[in-house]
Amino acid sequence: MLKENKEFIMFPKATLERLKLYHRLLSEEEKEYISSEEIGERLGILPEQVRKDLSYLEYKGKPKVGYNVKKLLEELNKLFGIGKSTKVIIVGAGNLGTAITNYPGFANYNIEIVGIFDNDPNKIGKRIGDLVVLPMDYLERVIKKFNVEIGVICVPKESAQEVANILVKNGIKAIWNFAPTFIKVPEEVIVRNEDITSGLLSLKHMLEVKDQRIRKD
């Protein structure tokens, strides 16, 4: 069975999501030790759940003391591949592409944005941070030169599939898709859809439900 294979431990999907939260919390934590109680408290997760999740990792906490923040963080860093530099390119130099390129947090994750592309002549040549917006023809060269693994799609949904095709053709291994549409790619390419509106739909729905409750009371 896969789970038994120590080479690549599988985490329950739900656990992996929470491990990201722990990672962020610990990144901001300045104490030397933290208890499952406190982690849970801050994130709205039961302490038993926290301990269960952390028990999948190799680092073990100390009874009566808690978890060593630095060591735990180190292991989470390793888990998320933070030790290894990842090169990313962005396609689409609109507001969203610009926002992501300028996002200050990526350096912490050893993620480097090595290129931003657009086909709009008005955008080509524009400076964004340390980069200059390049025309699409440069895409292949940049991917080869930096050995880019991840491509981010920040174009309108009408062009998303076309861009995805180009990325795949040039050997991109994972696509982070911000266009609100479902792109088709070969099975071996990882796609993550990041739908901006999805979050607002959830909020609207939650407000609706709450509203109905209140009206009933």
Place this chain on the structure above:
Amino acid sequence: MLKENKEFIMFPKATLERLKLYHRLLSEEEKEYISSEEIGERLGILPEQVRKDLSYLEYKGKPKVGYNVKKLLEELNKLFGIGKSTKVIIVGAGNLGTAITNYPGFANYNIEIVGIFDNDPNKIGKRIGDLVVLPMDYLERVIKKFNVEIGVICVPKESAQEVANILVKNGIKAIWNFAPTFIKVPEEVIVRNEDITSGLLSLKHMLEVKDQRIRKD
């Protein structure tokens, strides 16, 4: 039991997430009828799962024919509160705030952004779409005037908690937080954290796992 109460049907959390996907798929669908088979195929979900999810809704599909796209979409619209106009304000007129304000998809969801605020004198007065960036002092007036329910936080993480406090004080019911930090709010306020880096962490991790597999082979 709550589930039995027809006034507000509860969905399993996982179902609600998938209903959003169905919603988006159906929004782009032009055929009159669609089968659970096809919905599943396009989204990578088992058809049984699709039928199970849709069975929570009132509208029923037709055996041998499938689901009427328009009717199904109508019910999903109602579910997500799309019939009701929701007013939103954005705090932080940086790249991300600008990207969200300009996002073309919100009108479809009956979401209206009625104000964008910043405390940076260089940004105040700047035009973004139909709006002009206002100083923070105007926040209270705008919330009152438009009866704003949702506030979006697009400021650096250092100021996120401060902005959250202001929003809560002015009666905001739900906060969409893009700052990569955990904000504290009273229990009755709904918060949704939208961590931009979270998606990239997942992608990095997936690439890592795949890498290890390949090296093993």
Place this chain on the structure above:
DNA sequence: TAGATTGTTAATCGATTAACAATC
């Protein structure tokens, strides 16, 4: 040591998948 906190096993709960009857 006594007490606090971890790690793990067992019990419960919830979600997914399978199977199949209902029905257009």
Place this chain on the structure above:
DNA sequence: TAGATTGTTAATCGATTAACAATC
């Protein structure tokens, strides 16, 4: 009608919670 597709019940699977022994 026969066949396709839905809707629902039952079986399986996975995740969460509870309980408690281990241990610093």
